Amino acid sequence: MEDLSMKRVIVITGATGTGKTTVSQYLNSHYDIPRIITHTTRPKRPGEVDGVDYYFETAESFPKNHYLEDVMYASYQYGSSYEGLDRAFEKADLVSIVLDTKGAQTYAEQLGEKAVVLFLTVGKSDILKDRLTSRGDETEMVNHRIRSKEYKRDLELPVALTGRATVIQNDDWLKTQRALDAFVSALRIQQQSVES
Numbered sequence: 001m002e003d004l005s006m007k008r009v010i011v012i013t014g015a016t017g018t019g020k021t022t023v024s025q026y027l028n029s030h031y032d033i034p035r036i037i038t039h040t041t042r043p044k045r046p047g048e049v050d051g052v053d054y055y056f057e058t059a060e061s062f063p064k065n066h067y068l069e070d071v072m073y074a075s076y077q078y079g080s081s082y083e084g085l086d087r088a089f090e091k092a093d094l095v096s097i098v099l100d101t102k103g104a105q106t107y108a109e110q111l112g113e114k115a116v117v118l119f120l121t122v123g124k125s126d127i128l129k130d131r132l133t134s135r136g137d138e139t140e141m142v143n144h145r146i147r148s149k150e151y152k153r154d155l156e157l158p159v160a161l162t163g164r165a166t167v168i169q170n171d172d173w174l175k176t177q178r179a180l181d182a183f184v185s186a187l188r189i190q191q192q193s194v195e196s
């Protein structure tokens with residue numbers, strides 16, 4: 001892996017449906033912050049594209065990559081590869097990644113202060129199921145996901161990330177955008193002071 005000095009990763013984490021993908025897309029479209037594309041054995045949802053949303057893998061191809069971390073989430077494998085991290089850093093010094101809370105903890109441990117953690121939450125978790133349904137997820141997948149132990153775990157900020165993560169309650173998208181704008185400007189100011 002190349003020299004990581006000056007480079008930072010915004011680690012976006014939280015339960016399914018809290019808006020992690022939406023936030024990463026906002027950071028990309030408004031601030032040119034590319035997302036590290038991760039690998040999964042989960043089947044593609046309608047509209048998802050290989051190499052854009054994920055690198056979609058089979059049980060045979062998944063182990064062939066070199067992972068900084070990998071997890072099982074609701075019965076599928078997910079992993080962030082060194083190759084994916086390098087490809088994102090070729091595009092920018094500030095990149096993002098969307099991870100479950102277990103992966104977020106590993107990233108925070110492995111990358112130290114180069115990992116800046118953003119934990120998303122909502123006021124009432126009952127709305128998450130509706131968000132997944134309106135996103136177009138199949139009912140069976142939604143139910144399986146909501147019943148998984150990983151879903152329940154990711155509703156809470158892990159103790160290890162308390163005090164380390166910036167928490168954004170994503171109920172009102174306009175308020176979330178304002179919180180993200182403030183978060184990115186603070187990061188950029190820090191980055192400039194490191195570089196000067």
Ligand SMILES: Nc1nc2c(ncn2[C@@H]2O[C@H](COP(=O)(O)OP(=O)(O)O)[C@@H](O)[C@H]2O)c(=O)[nH]1
Pocket residue numbers: 013014015016017020021038039040042069070071073078079080081098099100101102103104
């Ligand atoms: N640890 C880890 N988690 C990942 C990785 N890629 C995706 N995830 C997380 O896996 C979980 C399931 O992702 P996905 O199936 O896309 O469902 P979604 O969160 O409902 O959009 C989410 O919490 C993702 O943030 C990875 O490479 N490592």
Ligand SMILES: Nc1ncnc2c1ncn2[C@@H]1O[C@H](COP(=O)(O)OP(=O)(O)O)[C@@H](O)[C@H]1O
Pocket residue numbers: 014015016017018019020021022023131132134135170171172173176
């Ligand atoms: N603040 C919000 N209010 C209402 N719907 C939202 C909000 N943020 C995201 N969504 C919608 O909720 C669904 C789940 O968001 P998504 O970003 O895919 O979540 P995650 O990646 O955490 O699973 C999507 O359809 C998205 O457009």
